[in-house]
Amino acid sequence: MPELPEVETITQDLKKRLKGFIFVSIWSDWSKYFSLSGGLATVQRSIKNKKIIKIERRGKNILFYLSSGYMLAIHLKMTGHFLFNEPERKSFVHLIFNIKKGKKHLKLYFSDVRKFGRVIFGEKSKVLARPEIKKLGPDPLEITTRDFLQLIAKRKGKIKTVLLNQEFLAGVGNIYSDEALYMAKIHPLSLTEKIPDNNLKILFIKLVSVLERSIKLRGTTRQDYRDTSGKKGDYFNQRLVYARKGEKCKLCSSRIKTITAGSRTAHFCPKCQRIYR
Numbered sequence: 001m002p003e004l005p006e007v008e009t010i011t012q013d014l015k016k017r018l019k020g021f022i023f024v025s026i027w028s029d030w031s032k033y034f035s036l037s038g039g040l041a042t043v044q045r046s047i048k049n050k051k052i053i054k055i056e057r058r059g060k061n062i063l064f065y066l067s068s069g070y071m072l073a074i075h076l077k078m079t080g081h082f083l084f085n086e087p088e089r090k091s092f093v094h095l096i097f098n099i100k101k102g103k104k105h106l107k108l109y110f111s112d113v114r115k116f117g118r119v120i121f122g123e124k125s126k127v128l129a130r131p132e133i134k135k136l137g138p139d140p141l142e143i144t145t146r147d148f149l150q151l152i153a154k155r156k157g158k159i160k161t162v163l164l165n166q167e168f169l170a171g172v173g174n175i176y177s178d179e180a181l182y183m184a185k186i187h188p189l190s191l192t193e194k195i196p197d198n199n200l201k202i203l204f205i206k207l208v209s210v211l212e213r214s215i216k217l218r219g220t221t222r223q224d225y226r227d228t229s230g231k232k233g234d235y236f237n238q239r240l241v242y243a244r245k246g247e248k249c250k251l252c253s254s255r256i257k258t259i260t261a262g263s264r265t266a267h268f269c270p271k272c273q274r275i276y277r
C-alpha cells in the first residue's frame with residue numbers, strides 16, 4: 001500500500017502539473033468510488049467547471065482544493081495511483097478525470113487494479129469533517145522529537161501497532177514502520193510504555209530519515225505503485241528488512257523473520273532488535 005513517501009511523490013507531481021486546471025468531466029466504471037459523495041451523477045454535475053486551487057497531502061490522502069469551496073479527497077489504498085499518460089494496462093483504470101486549462105486538455109488516469117481506492121468529494125468543510133480525514137494524527141515530517149515523545153506517552157501497546165495507527169501519526173504504514181524499528185533496534189512487539197525515552201527518540205529520528213530518504217528515491221515499489229509518469233520507486237532496492245524474510249540481516253547475518261502484530265506482518269531481525277516488555 002502506498003505510504004507517506006509514495007503519496008508525497010504523487011502529490012508533488014500533481015502539484016507541478018495541475019494547478020489552475022478545470023474539471024470538464026469524469027469517467028468511471030466503478031460506482032462504489034462515489035458512494036460517499038452522493039453517486040457518480042451527482043459528482044459529475046457538481047465537479048464540472050471547478051478549478052484546482054491547491055493540492056496537498058494529508059497522511060496517505062491527496063486533497064484537491066477546488067473553487068467555490070469544494071474539495072476532492074483521494075486515498076490510494078492498496079493499489080491506486082495516478083498516471084498522466086494512458087497506461088498499457090487499460091483494464092486497471094477505473095476512473096479518469098478530464099481536465100483543461102485554456103486550450104490545453106489533459107486526462108488524469110486513476111489506475112487501481114484492486115478498486116479499493118477511496119474518493120470523497122463535496123463542500124470542503126464537510127469533506128474535512130469526515131472521520132477518515134478529521135481523525136488523522138499529525139504528519140511525522142511536521143512534528144518535533146519532543147512532540148513525538150509526548151504523543152507516544154499517551155499510547156500504550158505494541159510499538160508496531162501504534163506506529164500503524166493513523167490517528168497516532170498519519171502516513172506511516174508497514175514498510176516504513178518495519179524499517180524504522182530495525183534501524184532503531186527495537187523489536188516490533190515491544191510495549192511503548194517500556195521503551196526508554198532515548199530509544200523512542202532514536203526511533204523517531206530514524207523514522208523521519210527513512211521517510212525523507214524514500215521521498216528522494218520516489219517511494220517504494222514492491223508491486224503496483226508507480227509515480228505519475230509510470231516509473232517505479234527506488235527505495236525497494238535499498239530496504240533493510242521489509243519483504244526480506246529469510247534473507248540475512250545486514251548487521252549480524254541472522255535470518256530476517258516475520259511476526260504478526262495486530263493484523264499486520266512485521267519484518268525484523270531477531271538478534272539486533274531488542275524487545276522491551
Ligand SMILES: [Zn+2]
Binds near residue numbers: 252254269271272273
Ligand atoms: Zn541482525
